[in-house]
Amino acid sequence: MLTSDHLELLLAVVEHGSFSSAARALRRTQSAVSMAVANLEAELDLTLFDRSRREPVPTAELLAMLPEAKLIASRLQGLRLHLQELSGGLESHMRLGIVCDVDPQPALMALQALEQRYPGLDMEIRTAAQDTLVEALKKRELDLCIAYGGLELESVGIIQSLWTETISAVAAPDHPLVRGGPRPLEDLKAYRQIVITSPDNDLNKDRSMLSLRQWKTDNLSLTLELVERGLGWANLPLSCLRPSLESGRLHRIQFSTGSNGLDLPIYLLQSKGQDVGKAQALFRQALQDELNNRVLPTPAP
Structure with a gap:
């Protein structure tokens, strides 16, 4: 199942250009990021990154879902912030x-x-x-x-x-x-x-x-x-x-x-x-x- 954590992970890899850079941005290990992406690809039966080059390149399938993924991630971030404001007295x-x-x-x-x-x-x-x-x-x-x-x-x-x-x-x-x-x-x-x-x-x-x-x-x-x-x-x-x-x-x-x-x-x-x-x-x-x-x-x- 695709979760908000998966979206955050995929967007980080795309934004930073590599598993290692994404891992640093997310404060995780590179192996954890690589394994999480691989497990998601297996679950979806889709190849999301082309690993034949030095750095992973988003496939056409991943590029097709990126606009919606960014929108969902943005809404989730807004929801988190709003919940924080509500808990603070808003x-x-x-x-x-x-x-x-x-x-x-x-x-x-x-x-x-x-x-x-x-x-x-x-x-x-x-x-x-x-x-x-x-x-x-x-x-x-x-x-x-x-x-x-x-x-x-x-x-x-x-x-x-x-x-x-x-x-x-x-x-x-x-x-x-x-x-x-x-x-x-x-x-x-x-x-x-x-x-x-x-x-x-x-x-x-x-x-x-x-x-x-x-x-x-x-x-x-x-x-x-x-x-x-x-x-x-x-x-x-x-x-x-x-x-x-x-x-x-x-x-x-x-x-x-x-x-x-x-x-x-x-x-x-x-x-x-x-x-x-x-x-x-x-x-x-x-x-x-x-x-x-x-x-x-x-x-x-």
């Missing part, structure tokens, strides 16, 4: 929530660093409206969550301040709020607002609701599509609006008094009383490193 999985209208790029860069360090770690990544993810965090269905600051965070733990996002009211170029020039802020109440929220959220208690009429969505892409089609206006982060603003598909609404922009903090959240695992700690550090090196874009006009 959590078996991590569950991350990212509010759907928060810029995901810093988190994605941090996840790349996390995957490089712990490639065997299982990840669950959820994106949804803020109220949905905060509720999931309260129920401990998530380990970490990247979300906007707000009153609903009092019952969860804020473990890291990340960056500040500017929220701006936008509409399509042919929408009355844009077409008519600068408008009083109160005019927003008369036009439909497209809101990213969970279906169960009571909008009457949400202070971000400025309009008397709303349409609910649960994701950013659909919200952008609705607003670009002129079906309403929305308060959205500038980091997610840049392509739509630069192309002219959306405009920032101009107000006759005051500016169109509200700065909101973005936090990394965790359930209160929850322990921080090794993967979570590395993600937090990688996220902070990414933000420290990040060049923030100039706000769109």
Whole structure:
């Protein structure tokens, strides 16, 4: 039977070019390596090395199996390392929530660093409206969550301040709020607002609701599509609006008094009383490193 030890042996001989060099690399005797290869050849009824020359040369049969053998050996090595990490306290999985209208790029860069360090770690990544993810965090269905600051965070733990996002009211170029020039802020109440929220959220208690009429969505892409089609206006982060603003598909609404922009903090959240695992700690550090090196874009006009 072909075992992981056989694979390690064969790959060592191929890599080092001789039984003696492979034996030194594996810290075995040359006779033990030669005998193990010979026994395997007899068991498989295959000649794996041509011994007619000074050094053993892989046969066509061995060369045919090398790609698969290298892949299996690499996976086994990864499994060994992951088991070592688990025995050293690494959590078996991590569950991350990212509010759907928060810029995901810093988190994605941090996840790349996390995957490089712990490639065997299982990840669950959820994106949804803020109220949905905060509720999931309260129920401990998530380990970490990247979300906007707000009153609903009092019952969860804020473990890291990340960056500040500017929220701006936008509409399509042919929408009355844009077409008519600068408008009083109160005019927003008369036009439909497209809101990213969970279906169960009571909008009457949400202070971000400025309009008397709303349409609910649960994701950013659909919200952008609705607003670009002129079906309403929305308060959205500038980091997610840049392509739509630069192309002219959306405009920032101009107000006759005051500016169109509200700065909101973005936090990394965790359930209160929850322990921080090794993967979570590395993600937090990688996220902070990414933000420290990040060049923030100039706000769109």
